[in-house]
Amino acid sequence: MDGKILLGALMPHPPLIIPDIGGEETAMVRDTADAMLRAAQDLVQASPDVVVVISPHGPMFEDAVTIMGGDVLQGDLAEFQSDVTFSYQSDVELAAEIVKTAEDRDVSLYLMDDSLKAEFGIASEVDYGAGVPLYFLEKAGYTGPIVLLCPGGVSAEMLYRAGMCVQTAVQNLGRRAVVLASGDNSHALAQDAPMGFREEGVEFDAALQECLRDSDLARLLTLDESMLEAAAEDTVGSMTVLCGAFDRVPLASQLLSYEGPFGVGYTVATVTPKGGDGVSLLPNIIESRAERLEEIRASETPFVRLAREALETYVKEEKVIAPPTLMPEEMKRTGGCFVSIKQLGRLRGCIGTVDAVTPTLAEEIIRNAIEAGIADDRFFPVEENELDELIYKVDVLEPEKPVTDTSELNPRIYGLIVQKGDRSAVLLPDLEGVNTVEEQLMYAKEKAGIAQDEEGVELFRFRVTRYT
Template sequence: MHNLYGIVAPHPPIIIPEIGRGEEKTCEKTISALKELSEKVKNINPETLIVISPHAPLFSDVVAVNINEKLNGNFGSFGAPHITFSYQNDLELVQALLTAAKQEGLAVAGIDESLARAVRVPASLDHGTMVPLYYLDPEQKYKLVVISQGLIPFSEIYRLGTIIREVAAELKRKIVIIASGDLSHRLTLDAPAGYDPSGRYFDRLMVDIFTRGDPWELLTIDKSFAEQAGECGLRSFIMLFGAFEGYQVRSRVLSYEGPFGVGYMVAEVEARGEDKERYFYPKLIAKKQEEIKKRREKESPYVRLAREALETYVRTGKTITPPDPLPEIFKRKAGVFVSIKKDGELRGCIGTIAPATENLAEEIIRNSLEAGLNDPRFEPVEEHELDELTYSVDILYPPEEVRDLSELDPKKYGVIVSKGFRRGLLLPNLEGVDTVEKQLAIAKRKAGIAPDEPVKIERFLVERYF
């Protein structure tokens, strides 16, 4: 499929004249670039547009694909209900995509109206999909597929992009992929997410990547840097580039501007023939495996026990027993949290505030299995994932009540907030949790406690092992 074509499109509703009411003129570069690409899409005349949207239903552990037969939406929530969209879903392509993703062990699932209602997310088209379509397909003449981002590892997001290309080729389907996404939301002091200097660095990096057509820096970007920059479309961009795996590309940035403190980039990517040097996925997997190998060579006895406990159970269904004789370091009693990550993203975290077993070894084994198999936020860990997982073990000191917020430090102390039977815990020194206010807010949210409810606050120290 040498004629594969992709577009990066921002999605601020304000660029729709009926919504912007004159303010859209602030984004003339963006609008002009989208109109130029609209003509290109028209000339390509694809059978199906595939939109990857950050504002489609987002889940922590799965990429969602809309499987409704009809895909409808309007700009009612932005004061323009008369601007409507109605598309036929390309269900043949969707089903082939879901089947291929499942065979690869990727976390991808279909979502229809009934499931959307059950999990309380909208089934209608989101503005991340509709804003680009307003310009790129004004006549609404093509079929549509809508894919959410999903907070799964970047490597899996990229692999899904390659599967999109493969499935479309098997079906002989002419497609255009639209990666919907703004850049940083933190460019100025009055930006929606507040100002952070990393925002401008992030935007410059994205423009450079799409000017050169080189996705490696996307795949290996520091996630804390991207989060600090307040990015929006990173996963959309990664999935888009995945569709061009193994191809030489012509990549061009048509426009960039940053009004309203938000970066808007319009770009295009076009396949220019196969290129054996541009298979990035195997390189990414090799890099991950080497990093995990080095980490495991240095892992602490506590972490090794947690890993071996989960690996043994997933592979054999058997629960290991503590070492015999029990080493001295495992003989004490303490609460323990076991955290599991995959590609830097949380894959499970369960623990005990106070000891629930006879010794530290039993506590670690028990909580490792709970974190890997019974964390309600995630599906149970499967065998094919085991070699990609990293672990940390937090051993908790007894909590002490806090009388004044000045006694808290999110880098040093974890917190426990409680109101009646509701209780929420947050470990210390977590990525992105850099203020006492944020730490308490997250702990309250975990407990189902309203932000303004008074709570009992306790702090605790931990020993963290990797």
């Protein structure tokens, strides 16, 4: 029997949708729960041999998609004070075939075997991102095996190619499979949302609904990365893998429900093959990203261009460039600055100086750009094959001023320095996930190693001029 992907579905993963977790609040997502059960029933009625689950809350690696190893995949929702547990047979043969296909195609997809689980402290395989949708799949009567993937922090191109590996493995083994993509939409739909309110959150959720209503999955996979980042969503990565699993198959998507009562968007949809020959969406992904990078490079300020050229030259030639002969007057003065580097919408490095350590701002930018790329100990040093994916930002600091009362702080406008003795830390203004003064103080003290209730902590605020 020829193997194929029969059907796909997008489901959210709010634990409170499960009655013994959400209690009375479950009523506020009743439409979502009803739609999830309907989608689960559609998946089960397709009579699959296996369900491939894509969860954004499994082991997240910046450089790889992961597939969970083991004969039995287990988990629970105990962290949400629930007695719900999960236990599924793994389709070990299919998991191995996916990994083998990825190796043959140089796709960054790796098996989380027992040794890696132990190394990274993974005690259970089924996280809540997978568990919540699987709860509804069980209610619909599914008792078969699963394969569990986590998208990781790789590019959209790599995610799509990982999905293509799923497709090929399913075909090679003659499996009848369905794909379940787990993902919540924007986490920034209201002031009391996890990420506060952002216009991009509303924009993303509206775009997602439109793409699904129009069956325009090519558009969904090429939405602007800066909007996705600001929206704080975890839908598109899972959907990119799902679409890769249907590579060259024409698809019709059906939007079953959308709600956002808690400041987080929840979408349920199904994706059905239409028959006939389609085209791959991979070229769309590659072309869209190349166009965006070209636009970004073309609009770079001299400050950002200098930072980029400094790191690129150092990585390629191990040379520190000299400041340009012609440069803005501001670059000639002395000043502190921070250089932030992002890759695929995620932080890749950030190093800076409050007080200048070089004679000119130009030299400060060069120094901090190189340090951000190779010396931020949260990340491996940037390699040459990453350079074309990096986006830079330069924050030039104004002199700091002492703060006598926290009412003088505003995390959107002012950066924060906390200091006690030789312990200190700096947080730049307008950072993702830092929406309140309380959060800004908490994160800054954590970074400095200062206890939250410790007395005698000095506070300083500063403004920045941000260059992109």
